[in-house]
Amino acid sequence: xxxxxxxxxxxxxxxxxxxxxxxxxxxxxxxxxxxxxxxxxxxxxxxxxxxxxxxxxxxxxxxxxxxxxxxxxxxxxxxxxxxxxxxxxxxxxxxxxxxxxxxxxxxxxxxxxxxxxxxxxxxxxxxxxxxxxxxxxxxxxxxxxxxxxxxxxxxxxxxxxxxxxxxxxxxxxxxx
Amino acid sequence: xxxxxxxxxxxxxxxxxxxxxxxxxxxxxxxxxxxxxxxxxxxxxxxxxxxxxxxxxxxxxxxxxxxxxxxxxxxxxxxxxxxxxxxxxxxxxxxxxxxxxxxxxxxxxxxxxxxxxxxxxxxxxxxxxxxxxxxxxxxxxxxxxxxxxxxxxxxxxxxxxxxxxxxxxxxxxxxxxxxxxxxxxxxxxxxxxxxxxxxxxxxxxxxxxxxxxxxxxxxxxxxxxxxxxxxxxxxxxxxxxxxxxxxxxxxxxxxxxxxxxxxxxxxxxxxxxxxxxxxxxxxxxxxxxxxxxxxxxxxxxxxxxxxxxxxxxxx
Amino acid sequence: xxxxxxxxxxxxxxxxxxxxxxxxxxxxxxxxxxxxxxxxxxxxxxxxxxxxxxxxxxxxxxxxxxxxxxxxxxxxxxxxxxxxxxxxxxxxxxxxxxxxxxxxxxxxxxxxxxxxxxxxxxxxxxxxxxxxxxxxxxxxxxxxxxxxxxxxxxxxxxxxxxxxxxxxxxxxxxxxxxxxxxxxxxxxxxxxxxxxxxxxxxxxxxxxxxxxxxxxxxxxxxxxxxxxxxxxxxxxxxxxxxxxxxxxxxxxxxxxxxxxxxxxxxxxxxxxxxxxxxxxxxxxxxxxxxxxxxxxxxxxxxxxxxxxxxxxxxxxxxxxxxxxxxxxxxxxxxxxxxxxxxxxxxxxxxxxxxxxxxxxxxxxxxxxxxxxxxxxxxxxxxxxxxxxxxxxxxxxxxxxxxxxxxxxxxxxxxxxxxxxxxxxxxxxxxxxxxxxxxxx
Numbered sequence: 060x061x062x063x064x065x066x067x068x069x070x071x072x073x074x075x076x077x078x079x080x081x082x083x084x085x086x087x088x089x090x091x092x093x094x095x096x097x098x099x100x101x102x103x104x105x106x107x108x109x110x111x112x113x114x115x116x117x118x119x120x121x122x123x124x125x126x127x128x129x130x131x132x133x134x135x136x137x138x139x140x141x142x143x144x145x146x147x148x149x150x151x152x153x154x155x156x157x158x159x160x161x162x163x164x165x166x167x168x169x170x171x172x173x174x175x176x177x178x179x180x181x182x183x184x185x186x187x188x189x190x191x192x193x194x195x196x197x198x199x200x201x202x203x204x205x206x207x208x209x210x211x212x213x214x215x216x217x218x219x220x221x222x223x224x225x226x227x228x229x230x231x232x233x234x235x
Numbered sequence: 236x237x238x239x240x241x242x243x244x245x246x247x248x249x250x251x252x253x254x255x256x257x258x259x260x261x262x263x264x265x266x267x268x269x270x271x272x273x274x275x276x277x278x279x280x281x282x283x284x285x286x287x288x289x290x291x292x293x294x295x296x297x298x299x300x301x302x303x304x305x306x307x308x309x310x311x312x313x314x315x316x317x318x319x320x321x322x323x324x325x326x327x328x329x330x331x332x333x334x335x336x337x338x339x340x341x342x343x344x345x346x347x348x349x350x351x352x353x354x355x356x357x358x359x360x361x362x363x364x365x366x367x368x369x370x371x372x373x374x375x376x377x378x379x380x381x382x383x384x385x386x387x388x389x390x391x392x393x394x395x396x397x398x399x400x401x402x403x404x405x406x407x408x409x410x411x412x413x414x415x416x417x418x419x420x421x422x423x424x425x426x427x428x429x430x431x432x433x434x435x436x437x438x439x440x441x442x443x444x445x446x447x448x449x450x451x452x453x454x455x456x457x458x459x460x461x462x463x464x465x466x467x468x469x470x471x472x473x474x475x476x477x478x479x480x481x482x483x484x485x486x487x488x489x490x491x492x493x494x495x496x497x498x499x500x501x502x503x504x505x506x507x508x509x510x511x512x513x514x515x516x517x518x519x520x521x522x523x524x525x526x527x528x529x530x531x532x533x534x535x536x537x538x539x540x541x542x543x544x545x546x547x548x549x550x
Numbered sequence: 551x552x553x554x555x556x557x558x559x560x561x562x563x564x565x566x567x568x569x570x571x572x573x574x575x576x577x578x579x580x581x582x583x584x585x586x587x588x589x590x591x592x593x594x595x596x597x598x599x600x601x602x603x604x605x606x607x608x609x610x611x612x613x614x615x616x617x618x619x620x621x622x623x624x625x626x627x628x629x630x631x632x633x634x635x636x637x638x639x640x641x642x643x644x645x646x647x648x649x650x651x652x653x654x655x656x657x658x659x660x661x662x663x664x665x666x667x668x669x670x671x672x673x674x675x676x677x678x679x680x681x682x683x684x685x686x687x688x689x690x691x692x693x694x695x696x697x698x699x700x701x702x703x704x705x706x707x708x709x710x711x712x713x714x715x716x717x718x719x720x721x722x723x724x725x726x727x728x729x730x731x732x733x734x735x736x737x738x739x740x741x742x743x744x745x746x747x748x749x750x751x752x753x754x755x756x757x758x759x760x761x762x763x764x765x766x767x768x769x770x771x772x773x774x775x776x777x778x779x780x781x782x783x784x785x786x787x788x789x790x791x792x793x794x795x796x797x798x799x800x801x802x803x804x805x806x807x808x809x810x811x812x813x814x815x816x817x818x819x820x821x822x823x824x825x826x827x828x829x830x831x832x833x834x835x836x837x838x839x840x841x842x843x844x845x846x847x848x849x850x851x852x853x854x855x856x857x858x859x860x861x862x863x864x865x866x867x868x869x870x871x872x873x874x875x876x877x878x879x880x881x882x883x884x885x886x887x888x889x890x891x892x893x894x895x896x897x898x899x900x901x902x903x904x905x906x907x908x909x910x911x912x913x914x915x916x917x918x919x920x921x922x923x924x925x926x927x928x929x930x931x932x933x934x935x936x937x938x939x940x941x942x943x944x945x946x947x948x949x950x951x952x953x954x955x956x957x958x959x960x961x962x963x964x965x966x967x968x969x970x971x972x973x974x975x976x977x978x979x980x981x982x983x984x985x986x987x988x989x990x
Contacts, residue, residue, distance in 0.1 A: 124268060127280040127310075127540075142241055142261070143268040143540070179277040252750070331869050351871035352752035353825030372873065374752025409752060436755075437746025471738075 063210055066229035069191070072207035073102065076189060077109035079205055084156060087116035089184070091155045095173050096124045096144050098162035101224040102191055106160065121148035123159075128172035152181040162220040164190040167201035192231055194218050239264060243541050247366040249355050250375035251416040259384070259417060262537050266385050269540070270533035272309060283312035283543055286343045290316040291333070291358075292369070293349040298504060298528065299369050299379075303346050306535035315342075330354055334361040344543065347371070352409075365542045373407050379503055380413030382534040384421065386527050387458055390499050395422035398495070400452040402484055403462025403511055404473075406433040410503045411462060415443055428452035429484065432473045449484050456494045460501040461486050461512045477510050487513045491521060499523045551972065552576045552592035553987075555931075558603040563902050564910040564922035573603065575929045578971035582925055595987060600937050601966055604905045605923045606638025606930030608912040609882060611703075611782060611806060611857035614640075614671070617658055618647025623862040623950045625662035625671060628882075631860070631949035632669040633976040635882035636965035638930035639670035640860075641916060644681070645704035651676035651687045656695040668975045669968075670930070672698040672918060677716045677727065683708025686719060693723045698916050701728035703782055706764055713768055717777030724917060726778040726804070729768050731789065732833070736760035741873045743834040747816040751824060753872060758786030758840060761833055765789040769796040769803050780915060781805035783859045785833035787843035794852045804915045805847070806855040808881060809888045810835060812844040814955060825872040828955045831861065832877035845898055848907065854915055856907040858885050862951020880951040887940045888956065890963020894936065901936065929972040938964035938981045 094103030191207040216235040240257035307314040344365045352372030359366045370376040405411045500521040555573040572587040614628040644650030663671035675692035681702040744755025772779035796803040847853035861878025913921020944957040968976040974987040
């Protein structure tokens with residue numbers, strides 16, 4: 060078990076990503092942040108705050124629950140149905156550049172489900188993927204556009220992201 | 236404050252009597268998420284893709300059937316409807332044989348509405364599919380109870396402590412039974428009101444107050460639910476006339492004034508305007524009758540989703 | 551053929567016997583009852599000391615379904631079921647197809663019973679033609695052909711006037727009028743007892759007063775005419791109250807109860823996952839107050855007879871929705887074990903009282919031969935094993951009907967053997983060794 064990112068490092072990574080977003084997209088116009096529940100949501104909120112501080116733009120922010128789009132729902136391995144939370148996207152995504160935000164990128168299946176969900180909401184101009192941690196072991200051709208930190212792991216290990224808003228503290232821990 | 240369950244124990248939804256309060260909370264919470272799907276431009280999620288759901292309706296019903304079909308389609312399931320008039324049931328096939336014929340097509344879920352209480356239970360003994368009761372005889376109509384509760388929760392923010400008056404032919408009403416069971420499980424206060432000839436047994440043991448005075452039932456009520464009264468009740472010597480029924484039990488604006496100031500009026504539909512409910516009330520600001528219909532799709536999506544899990548529970 | 555039942559515990563309430571006796575059976579009759587009887591060339595039968603020997607048990611309310619409904623049961627299978635249940639005789643109800651309202655049907659039943667050569671069968675004729683309540687049957691002829699009583703069972707005797715006339719007419723032949731007491735308007739299309747259980751299940755109810763209202767009517771008619779009225783399958787406490795009052799006033803009224811009515815209540819239908827048609831019969835299972843009243847009646851003598859109302863149905867018919875399935879459960883093969891376990895061993899009644907209810911009184915009520923053992927009388931004998939363990943297995947019933955609510959019940963008390971006219975027509979080999987009782 061090891062803490063691979065502390066609160067300080069996390070804040071700096073998120074701020075750095077905010078700068079990268081503004082730089083790569085030549086400003087913050089027509090952007091929107093969508094956090095994947097559960098922990099993608101606070102990260103997206105922090106990014107919105109940082110982008111506001113940098114570029115003085117209010118980037119609309121939404122929350123997406125991808126449970127209904129998962130590809131593993133009906134398999135016995137999952138057991139009883141996972142609980143669904145509300146999706147809240149209170150703005151039109153047509154012609155916007157969507158920044159899809161999640162805490163950990165692993166097999167890529169969550170991202171695929173999120174892409175399917177977003178497409179059902181409208182037709183964005185483009186979608187870029189933001190993750191705090193990329194732990195490797197992709198099973199689909201998915202690549203993150205912005206990464207907080209790359210942490211190579213083995214399949215037996217698990218990566219726990221904890222956030223102040225949900226868990227009471229900011230840290231990333233690798234177990235196993 | 237009840238905790239929310241994380242899954243349903245049963246494979247079937249045969250009645251509210253089989254659900255615990257935490258499980259009811261789970262259905263209502265899931266329904267909230269499902270309701271949002273109906274606000275999107277593409278009102279569809281792939282969750283039940285490839286699942287086969289058969290709607291077995293032995294009794295005519297437009298709104299419940301449509302509501303279930305819409306719920307199933309929004310979850311991307313393959314749905315098939317069977318209503319009595321177009322099937323071999325008319326030729327005298329028993330429920331058991333119809334069930335076995337359908338079972339041979341390996342459905343994943345069967346939604347059944349039938350005139351005999353207990354028909355879904357019989358189906359559950361024959362079929363390996365998950366069975367959802369869409370109304371059996373005088374017994375239960377669980378998805379109606381759930382969508383009514385969802386509507387109340389949406390408008391009032393809570394179920395515990397709500398004063399709910401349910402008025403009508405309670406004896407023959409499966410909607411009443413499901414609502415009464417659900418509301419008492421969730422801590423609401425139920426007032427059962429109707430003519431003495433149409434009052435069911437066993438209300439005291441459920442903790443439900445009974446009265447044949449609509450004014451007493453409506454006084455201070457947060458929710459007033461009116462049930463349909465059928466013309467056949469006059470033949471069975473239950474009621475002298477619809478006119479007298481309306482005089483004694485009809486919900487008018489004047490009567491509604493004695494309820495709580497933010498009272499909501501509900502009706503499972505279809506309404507007999509001028510028999511159990513005045514048009515002014517049905518179309519007025521207190522009425523959430525159309526909300527009930529919209530919520531029906533979301534609640535049924537929630538039920539289908541929760542029962543469709545890989546493991547489920549014990550049959 | 552002679553055999554000697556040696557030093558057996560004989561319980562024969564009608565003869566005032568309850569003790570250790572020897573019984574000598576010669577061909578089809580009882581030659582001698584006494585103590586220390588010489589065996590001579592008779593085969594000596596030694597029974598375990600715990601066993602009890604009684605006059606052949608008689609079930610006066612049985613549906614044999616023949617003619618017309620042989621898919622449910624026949625006289626042959628019904629009498630096989632009867633002897634397996636310890637009964638040497640049954641009285642069978644007339645609601646066959648065609649109804650037993652004429653001599654031809656009565657003679658058919660008698661013939662089939664003789665062919666089967668198992669339990670004795672006493673047919674009961676209909677009160678009215680087709681049991682439609684419009685015209686009396688030729689009761690004199692029916693009695694000559696072998697009917698021992700009249701009833702429109704399946705339906706109530708339609709009107710007070712018909713009941714009056716039936717009682718008056720039947721008294722000429724000294725036979726009882728049996729009524730399935732039920733006011734049709736109060737019964738409506740009810741399918742179970744009216745109460746909280748029916749309410750929760752969403753099933754239409756039949757109140758107890760639907761039965762008692764007609765019991766009271768019929769007692770008044772019996773009082774008026776001096777005839778003998780017998781209450782079929784009593785189930786409601788209000789009925790019992792009326793019967794007690796009637797008896798006290800000197801009215802010639804008798805009553806029977808079936809085991810399910812003193813053992814089960816309407817809650818049983820809720821408990822079993824709901825809607826099990828093996829719990830559906832008419833009159834229905836009632837409240838615990840009604841069940842307790844039936845137990846009281848058995849104890850204090852207000853109830854004269856235990857009769858099963860054995861009503862077999864084909865499995866397909868019972869596999870319908872609860873409100874569409876036919877009423878009725880079988881009872882011949884579970885009665886004795888249920889009575890031993892839940893009445894005698896449970897301490898409600900003595901074994902002497904039980905034999906009164908199952909043998910002496912049925913014979914007395916219907917004026918049948920038997921019900922007691924007499925020297926020179928027919929050797930109709932039931933041998934019982936009060937302590938033998940039994941597990942009810944519907945799939946092993948001799949009856950065609952499997953519709954019982956008692957499947958799987960573990961009970962104490964079994965039938966060891968049934969002897970009709972000196973022949974052992976049934977031997978329970980699990981309880982009594984194969985060789986113990988053999989026919990030549």
